[in-house]
Amino acid sequence: MSERKKPITILMADDDPDDRFMTKEAFKEAMLINDLRFVEDGEELLDYLYHRGRFADPSDAPRPGLILLDLNMPRKDGREALAEIKTDPDLRRIPVVILTTSKAEEDIIRTYDLGSNSYITKPVSFESLVAIMKALSKYWLEIVLL
Amino acid sequence: MHGTKESITILLVDDDSDDRFMAKDAFKEARLLNDLRFVENGEELIDYLHHRGKYADVKNSPRPGLILLDLNMPGKDGREALTEIKADPDLRRIPVVILTTSKAEEDVVRTYELGSNSYITKPVSFEGLVAIIKTMANYWLEIVQLPTN
Numbered sequence: 053m054s055e056r057k058k059p060i061t062i063l064m065a066d067d068d069p070d071d072r073f074m075t076k077e078a079f080k081e082a083m084l085i086n087d088l089r090f091v092e093d094g095e096e097l098l099d100y101l102y103h104r105g106r107f108a109d110p111s112d113a114p115r116p117g118l119i120l121l122d123l124n125m126p127r128k129d130g131r132e133a134l135a136e137i138k139t140d141p142d143l144r145r146i147p148v149v150i151l152t153t154s155k156a157e158e159d160i161i162r163t164y165d166l167g168s169n170s171y172i173t174k175p176v177s178f179e180s181l182v183a184i185m186k187a188l189s190k191y192w193l194e195i196v197l198l
Numbered sequence: 199m200h201g202t203k204e205s206i207t208i209l210l211v212d213d214d215s216d217d218r219f220m221a222k223d224a225f226k227e228a229r230l231l232n233d234l235r236f237v238e239n240g241e242e243l244i245d246y247l248h249h250r251g252k253y254a255d256v257k258n259s260p261r262p263g264l265i266l267l268d269l270n271m272p273g274k275d276g277r278e279a280l281t282e283i284k285a286d287p288d289l290r291r292i293p294v295v296i297l298t299t300s301k302a303e304e305d306v307v308r309t310y311e312l313g314s315n316s317y318i319t320k321p322v323s324f325e326g327l328v329a330i331i332k333t334m335a336n337y338w339l340e341i342v343q344l345p346t347n
Contacts, residue, residue, distance in 0.1 A: 145310035161345045164291035169315045171343045184341055191337035195330055197306050197317045
């Protein structure tokens with residue numbers, strides 16, 4: 053398998069504080085040591101990636117190796133943020149995994165069409181979320197080259 | 199997690215017959231029951247996806263749920279085929295995982311830019327390949343929602 057590199061920063065965009073907290077706990081439970089950071093909507097995600105506003109200092113906003121993106125968020129939603137990321141020549145190579153409660157076929161197809169790298173439906177239980185974080189990290193952090 | 203995961207066709211594109219044989223065995227070893235099909239270069243891949251030539255009969259070329267794509271192949275290589283797939287409004291939603299011996303940073307960056315869904319380096323050993331196929335199948339078939347046709 054691929055050599056262990058410096059752990060990448062994982063950036064999660066989710067407007068729901070409970071979901072952010074659950075993910076943080078699931079990361080711990082899955083023994084992930086990666087730098088996990090959060091933004092709360094698509095607007096903040098783009099500010100982070102472009103080092104704008106409160107993310108002006110690049111040391112406060114290290115480039116993520118993987119983005120976990122919710123779809124339904126206020127202000128700029130996940131679809132709009134995804135479209136912007138995947139049309140930006142400098143950002144489009146960053147893998148974006150959709151992590152949402154939506155199971156709508158339309159959302160699945162549309163986000164793959166926009167260039168998302170995978171689409172995962174958020175489970176209801178914490179145990180399932182831990183299992184998903186384990187499988188996701190095993191795939192993206194141990195098998196895949198980023 | 200999904201009832202239909204075994205009905206997904208996986209299409210592997212590789213010009214090396216030993217690598218195709220190894221992949222077939224690794225799928226068996228990983229106990230994957232999916233319909234695994236092979237094409238031998240980028241030209242054949244595009245023919246398969248567009249049902250052209252020997253793939254004219256749609257029954258012989260079911261739409262893949264996942265494409266595993268080698269990069270270095272004669273004729274149309276993986277980069278060119280990837281570019282065509284990801285520029286085609288009907289095909290671009292099919293996840294394409296690069297599976298190649300190349301570890302060149304340039305290949306990794308360029309194929310992500312072209313829209314590949316992931317990039318995996320082929321391991322040298324059979325055991326390594328089985329491990330990768332298992333992790334990959336668990337991720338794409340159990341965890342991820344794939345677009346239906």
